[in-house]
Amino acid sequence: MIKKQLIAASLALSTALSGCSQSEDVTVPTVTHEENKKPNVVIFYIDDLGWGDLGSYGATGVETPAIDRIADNGIRFTDGHSSAATCTPSRYSLLTGEHGFRSQAKILKGDAPALIQPGKATLASMLKKAGYTTGVVGKWHLGLGDGNVDWNADIKPGPLEIGFDYSFLLPATGDRVPTVYVENHNVVNLDQADPIQVNYRGKVGDRPTGYENPELLRFWADPQHNETIVNGVSRIGHMAGGESALWKDEDFAQVFTDKAIEFIRANKDNPFFLFKSYHDIHVPRLPHPQFEGKSTMGVRGDAIVQMDWMTGRVIDEIENLGLAENTLIIFTSDNGPVLFDGYRDSAIELLGEHKPAGPFSGGKYSRLEAGTRVPTIAYWPGTIKPLVSDALVSQMDIYASLAKLVGVEVPEGEAVDSLDQLAVWLGESTEGRTDLLEESLGNVALRHHNYKFIPGNDSKPRFIKAKKIRGGYQSDDQLYDLDQDIGEHNNIAAENPELVEQFRTRIAEITQGSY
Numbered sequence: 001m002i003k004k005q006l007i008a009a010s011l012a013l014s015t016a017l018s019g020c021s022q023s024e025d026v027t028v029p030t031v032t033h034e035e036n037k038k039p040n041v042v043i044f045y046i047d048d049l050g051w052g053d054l055g056s057y058g059a060t061g062v063e064t065p066a067i068d069r070i071a072d073n074g075i076r077f078t079d080g081h082s083s084a085a086t087c088t089p090s091r092y093s094l095l096t097g098e099h100g101f102r103s104q105a106k107i108l109k110g111d112a113p114a115l116i117q118p119g120k121a122t123l124a125s126m127l128k129k130a131g132y133t134t135g136v137v138g139k140w141h142l143g144l145g146d147g148n149v150d151w152n153a154d155i156k157p158g159p160l161e162i163g164f165d166y167s168f169l170l171p172a173t174g175d176r177v178p179t180v181y182v183e184n185h186n187v188v189n190l191d192q193a194d195p196i197q198v199n200y201r202g203k204v205g206d207r208p209t210g211y212e213n214p215e216l217l218r219f220w221a222d223p224q225h226n227e228t229i230v231n232g233v234s235r236i237g238h239m240a241g242g243e244s245a246l247w248k249d250e251d252f253a254q255v256f257t258d259k260a261i262e263f264i265r266a267n268k269d270n271p272f273f274l275f276k277s278y279h280d281i282h283v284p285r286l287p288h289p290q291f292e293g294k295s296t297m298g299v300r301g302d303a304i305v306q307m308d309w310m311t312g313r314v315i316d317e318i319e320n321l322g323l324a325e326n327t328l329i330i331f332t333s334d335n336g337p338v339l340f341d342g343y344r345d346s347a348i349e350l351l352g353e354h355k356p357a358g359p360f361s362g363g364k365y366s367r368l369e370a371g372t373r374v375p376t377i378a379y380w381p382g383t384i385k386p387l388v389s390d391a392l393v394s395q396m397d398i399y400a401s402l403a404k405l406v407g408v409e410v411p412e413g414e415a416v417d418s419l420d421q422l423a424v425w426l427g428e429s430t431e432g433r434t435d436l437l438e439e440s441l442g443n444v445a446l447r448h449h450n451y452k453f454i455p456g457n458d459s460k461p462r463f464i465k466a467k468k469i470r471g472g473y474q475s476d477d478q479l480y481d482l483d484q485d486i487g488e489h490n491n492i493a494a495e496n497p498e499l500v501e502q503f504r505t506r507i508a509e510i511t512q513g514s515y
Ligand code: NG6
Pocket: 047, 048, 086, 087, 088, 107, 141, 173, 175, 224, 282, 283, 335, 341, 342, 463
């Protein structure tokens, strides 16, 4: 408010002065209307957080006061979606405004090359056009390097080559090597005398592995997650060297939050975009001991508490710096929830009555709603009024909507799946999208208003059974009316052949063309 009054006062002053004859040396502080519409943008991107995992979305067994505060005072969307039921394609879509399947985006290994190549426009490069300073802190999982990455040299291309001014990364996932931080182009704290080697095909170096030394493990891991042991946890992939650079999972909350706060402080005087991407609540779940027992659900719940603490610290910083009324915060998740995802950490056993997916069926990897329907909150005090919105919204639309907000024109062929839904994201309208494709492991389903159509095919990922998630992978078509049947239990495809054909055609139109 104070800032707005100051801007209004300086505008009045400049208008008054512009009527006078001014000598050359009188400098008048001018703040244009456009500048006023360039709020800082902070996206909190949580990993594997389910629709039902926040207090404001009905969680039991865990409390999330910091996030509930922005949910209660901002827009709490009930029908917000990531583009996919897994991480890499969702992140790809958030940053490019395009479906992951258009670029064959799949869950990446830890040594995969950069999926978004230099030259491709991103949310970061678009905001840079509007004068923003851009940073990404946290999980990346969009690949780094050119296909033969040397972790001991300059690691590029990466975020800095696609529009970010600063990056501090967990390169892939917590369960994949290399288990080191990468700041801008380099591994943090690397001793060149102890170079890093990463191999996803076979063992390198002499660090113990989960398959050779299971007695060293803090918790049992499945055969995919039982390779090099770091910090008592076996990971996907093998890694040698880099001892001085190894992360400690329990420090993530502190390290990433501090880096985010440093970025905000350094850029507080100009518009900034911070993509604050979390490891929590992905596996391995190793929250700091200060969060132990803070939920009734074991480490998965404690990781949610940690994630809420991290979020609260950043929000507090924004407020303490006096930036709250000039900062748009978007809080959401990359895909739906999963309990067992490779490590036996008692997430299933300690769940109690808590429903990670809320009233929806499925979860991470699933074709059903909970694959992509995730907590989605927009908060901008003074501009966004408190609202619960049932509009169908997609993270892909953040690109075109923010472009509209900051006055950047999106050229033809850029962010092709991103629709300008600014009015919906600001709560001025509750008319969201009509159609939205939901991607899951390369398959697509269609949301059309309250209908959900899942075209039948024979793809059935074998691992989904082990995850104990209803996958929705069926050979026959499925059609659900979510108004009547929110849990997708009553398949009405057989009784509605015209709708099925109409939706099949619509999917083809979108996948082969655009919305
Ligand atoms: C999968 C891993 C899973 C998790 C996921 C990535 C299986 C069998 N294994 O390959 O444990 O690491 O990749 O998660 O599913 S994500 O949230 O980054 O997409």
